[in-house]
Amino acid sequence: MCVESLRLVVCGRPECRRLFQLCSRCDRGQRYCERRCGVLARAESVRAAGRRYQRTRDGRHAHAERQAAYRGRRRKVTHQSPPPGALEVTVPPAPAQATTQVSAEPSAARPPAYAPPSIPACTSCGRANPFLRHTTLARTRMGPRWRRYPA
Template identity: 30%
Template sequence: MEIILLKAVLCRRCGRTFYICQSCWRGQAYCCDFCRHRSQREAHRLAQQRYRRTVKGKEAHRQAERRRRMQGAEKTVDDASSTPVIVHDRLPQRHPFTVPCCHFCGRVGLVVEHFPRRGYGRRFSGANYTSF
């Protein structure tokens, strides 16, 4: 029977700890698509704020506002009751007595600090290296 190695990862957005096996590991930093998309939107919003503080950003904003005023578009405001409540937006409860399993494929395994190096992808030694 093959031993499955799991790595504990802390979600960068919600702080939830999740486990991932070596075969599913691709450098994940977020526990789900919701956290990943929300974090990307926050980073984009901050980048837009930095841009709008520059001279070029202020000029672009002025021109966009002129275009909006010329079109005479009316803004509609959504009321707060129409926004769906997302349960995952709150910090999840910790379950200390659960069996650690991969968050993506569900395989149960042994938790390790770091995955061991695999045999492929080794660098060439000096004897095997040929220069052109």
């Protein structure tokens, strides 16, 4: 029988690195604190793969073909540009606004920003539990991953 516990996870996106907890029921091996972080990480991964592909011979040739097709579809410019100063528009700068605000609440009444919650809770469902772990339970439930067979 397994004791119910929370898994402590660090968000896998380097820009975020937020700590969050997942209970055993909600834990599905998540690497990101929320859906938005997962979407952003996926977009960065796709961009990195595109950059790697562009450095290969096939990628350079595909890019050259795509650019040639684009230049073929582009309309030819037949008119001259307007004379300088014909369409000049000036926009006055916006007035600077004060960005600092003083809190009306005295500092002694506010809890410190670094104070941990009394009992950790699952980020997904909100179930509280005092026990934390740093690994998944997948290995213990599935048994040994690699089996050795006699030669």
